[in-house]
Amino acid sequence: MVGREHELGLLLETIRSPALILVDGAAGVGKSALVRAMLADPALRGARRLTGQCHRLREPFPLGPVIEALCGVGAQPPGCHLSPLVGALQPVLPELAELLPPQPAPLDDPRAQRHRIFRALRELLAALGPVICVLEDLHWADESTLEFLAFLVCDPPAELSLVGTYRGADLPPTSSLPALCAGVPAHVRHATVHVPALSVDEVGRLSCALLQTSAVTAELAQHLHNQTAGIPFVLEEVVRLRRDQLARVDGWRTADELDDRGVPPAVRQSLRERMACLGSDACLVSRAAAVLAAPAAEELVGGDLAPRPPAHPPADGPADAAAAHSTPARRRRTRHRPPEGQSQLFEDGPR
Numbered sequence: 292m293v294g295r296e297h298e299l300g301l302l303l304e305t306i307r308s309p310a311l312i313l314v315d316g317a318a319g320v321g322k323s324a325l326v327r328a329m330l331a332d333p334a335l336r337g338a339r340r341l342t343g344q345c346h347r348l349r350e351p352f353p354l355g356p357v358i359e360a361l362c363g364v365g366a367q368p369p370g371c372h373l374s375p376l377v378g379a380l381q382p383v384l385p386e387l388a389e390l391l392p393p394q395p396a397p398l399d400d401p402r403a404q405r406h407r408i409f410r411a412l413r414e415l416l417a418a419l420g421p422v423i424c425v426l427e428d429l430h431w432a433d434e435s436t437l438e439f440l441a442f443l444v445c446d447p448p449a450e451l452s453l454v455g456t457y458r459g460a461d462l463p464p465t466s467s468l469p470a471l472c473a474g475v476p477a478h479v480r481h482a483t484v485h486v487p488a489l490s491v492d493e494v495g496r497l498s499c500a501l502l503q504t505s506a507v508t509a510e511l512a513q514h515l516h517n518q519t520a521g522i523p524f525v526l527e528e529v530v531r532l533r534r535d536q537l538a539r540v541d542g543w544r545t546a547d548e549l550d551d552r553g554v555p556p557a558v559r560q561s562l563r564e565r566m567a568c569l570g571s572d573a574c575l576v577s578r579a580a581a582v583l584a585a586p587a588a589e590e591l592v593g594g595d596l597a598p599r600p601p602a603h604p605p606a607d608g609p610a611d612a613a614a615a616h617s618t619p620a621r622r623r624r625t626r627h628r629p630p631e632g633q634s635q636l637f638e639d640g641p642r
């Protein structure tokens with residue numbers, strides 16, 4: 292893994308149980324890779340690992356990632372006795388039917404039933420001994436999962452380390468996730484670790500690894516950094532798309548001869564998915580901002596570029612249409628310069 296020494300150090304420092312660690316960062320920046328690097332550390336060898344994934348669903352399943360994390364537990368059952376309470380998990384964890392006590396009669400009050408499930412989950416987690424439970428992509432978590440996590444971190448099992456990853460920018464505005472650390476008792480170690488984009492130097496090193504070469508020039512590293520904003524996922528895709536072209540660059544010395552091959556399909560798809568979650572105004576502003584040659588102030592993008600669709604869009608495509616329509620005439624000539632493929636992101640993107 293390139294870089295991340297500081298972030299990895301923070302994770303390893305905090306992970307001694309009981310612990311709560313949140314890993315925040317942009318899409319594809321390397322949150323999961325960082326957590327994997329942490330799990331590979333020899334110091335954590337003795338702990339059981341559980342992983343649950345949140346999925347991008349219109350109506351996510353209640354407790355989905357928690358259930359997913361626990362359903363493999365049967366392969367290495369807990370050594371200690373489980374109380375009758377844990378039998379309440381029979382309906383949600385049929386994979387563990389042999390292991391769980393019989394199901395108690397359900398309670399009439401759904402809130403009481405939910406509380407019972409929460410307590411049963413906590414008891415099961417406690418019975419597992421040393422465990423690192425990783426819940427991925429919590430920006431897509433259902434409400435029950437977030438409520439369960441808030442319940443759990445108030446009084447976590449002594450040998451549990453809980454690690455959650457999320458894209459801060461994609462969190463619903465009302466999400467309780469960022470406040471989770473505020474609810475932990477003093478004896479619980481906790482940290483929110485932000486994963487930043489890679490620096491130019493790190494982009495150069497990752498490019499070397501991806502291109503299986505010993506060095507790339509500072510110029511090429513800078514070029515790839517400009518293209519990818521230092522996001523490893525984007526860099527991997529750009530190198531995949533341009534590998535043969537990059538291989539022709541003499542000794543990795545110059546970026547001059549690289550022509551623009553546009554946006555890699557996986558990056559385009561990822562952007563489409565994220566754009567699909569935006570409202571129509573936000574979509575229009577994003578398209579307009581994508582063709583600005585340089586970062587622009589919020590007033591310009593959100594104010595001056597009044598996001599109203601043109602009655603007759605020019606034939607060049609929606610991005611150009613948005614920019615042409617929304618950029619004040621006096622600014623059009625200087626601002627409307629699509630840098631290295633950016634306008635192509637939206638040429639056939641969501642409308």
Ligand SMILES: Nc1ncnc2c1ncn2[C@@H]1O[C@H](COP(=O)(O)OP(=O)(O)OP(=O)(O)O)[C@@H](O)[C@H]1O
Pocket residue numbers: 292293294295316317318319320321322323324325428458497523524527
């Ligand atoms: N520091 C790094 N060094 C080398 N490769 C990396 C690094 N960080 C991430 N990668 C690679 O970049 C890709 C994207 O990383 P990863 O899946 O960890 O991102 P993520 O932040 O978890 O994305 P998402 O928000 O989609 O879950 C992976 O192939 C990963 O191996």
Ligand SMILES: [Mg+2]
Pocket residue numbers: 322323324427428456
């Ligand atoms: Mg991830």
